[in-house]
Amino acid sequence: MEEKKKIAIKLKNQLGTVSDCLMNFDGVSLYPSAMSDKDSEYPRAETARVFDISEEKDFLAQFNSQTFRPKTAVLKIMYENPNTVFLQHLPSKDKEKFYNPETKANETKTLNRFRNGKVIDTLCSVDIQEIVRMGGKILKIYSGIVYEKNYDFSPFQNYITNLFEMRKVFKKENNEAGSELVKTLLNSLYGKTVQRDITFTTHLWNLQTLKTEYDDTIKSYEKICDDLYYVEKNKDTQEYVDEEEESPITSLCPAQLGIFILAHSRRIMNNFITSIEGSKTPEIYYGDTDSLYIHKKHWDTLNKNGHVGNNKSRKK
Secondary structure (H helix, E strand, O other), rough: HHHHHHHHHHHHHHHHHHHEEEEEEEOHHHHHHHHHHOOOOEEEEHHHHEEEEHHHHHHHHHHHOOOOOEEEEEEEEEEEEOOOOOOOOOOOOEEEEEEEEOOOOEEEEEEEEOOOOEEEEEEEEHHHHHHOOOEEEEEEEEEEEEEEOOOHHHHHHHHHHHHHHHHHHHHHHHHHHHHHHHHHHHHHHHHHHHOOOOOOEEEEEEHHHHHOOOOEEEEEEEEEEEEEEEEEEEEEEEHHHOOOOOOOOOOOOOHHHHHHHHHHHHHHHHHHHOOOOOOOOOOOOOEEEOOOEEEHHHHHHHHHHOOOOOOOOOOO
16 A cells, blocks of 8 residues: 555655646637638538539548538438547447336447447538548548639638637726627627427326327437436427418528538637647547647647637637
8 A cells, every 4th residue: 555655655755746747728709700711711601502422522522631611511321430549539429229128128329439430421511521531531422512713712701700809808998798798799609500499398207107299290319317307298289380470491591601610610620629639649538619628738739739829719
């Protein structure tokens, strides 16, 4: 025991505490950055056409040489993360069958997990090319949509730029209320691009209620604890829609905008990850949408590569 204590003290003296060697590399307005970045392309919905299988060979060559962009598409593909990839670009969505003893039925659940091997998914062209950038390979294209034209520049650019400059002024003046208000406006713009009508209700039921109420309107359910279930139940449109006051369809924002914003956000994060070879080696200890927990030794590398600062597409 004494020997272990001596070793622990020696290691602590060499490495320091967690705060001595770990830093949170936090993104500056990640979504707004993606929405206004000069390298972010956004497709025009009205120019969409169906992917032609005769294009597969050329598209595969362009994706795997990272030259497809700035063309845009949303495609169902098969790709592979080889064993040399430590941190994959995206988690895979794997279906797993299991027997539920409570309902006495075979069921299927979706597991979101980072893994190597072959994966089939529907992704936009930005994410597809980023898979290759992080060490993967695109193997096959099944189907999808190809856009003939993009916007000449980001449709969000002027709005984001004006608000970002306004926030910098508020920060300089120590106007916390103004700064937070602008931050909310910046972040809410992305959320509106992916907002969809809620077509289901949520419930907390015990097992007996679930069995009694179970029918084809049950969208999904998940056990929370003991005899309590979280249930999503599809709405009856006749019951919930008032024709005089509500339209069944209220979200009219083109869906592809939100898809590409999120993909470009991941692309910007990959700028930082690839700078420290985080896709090949265990350099990322933890991460979320806009931040990375990494060793402080990487600060100089990130700073040298122009990734540190208080401007858009940077970290702090």
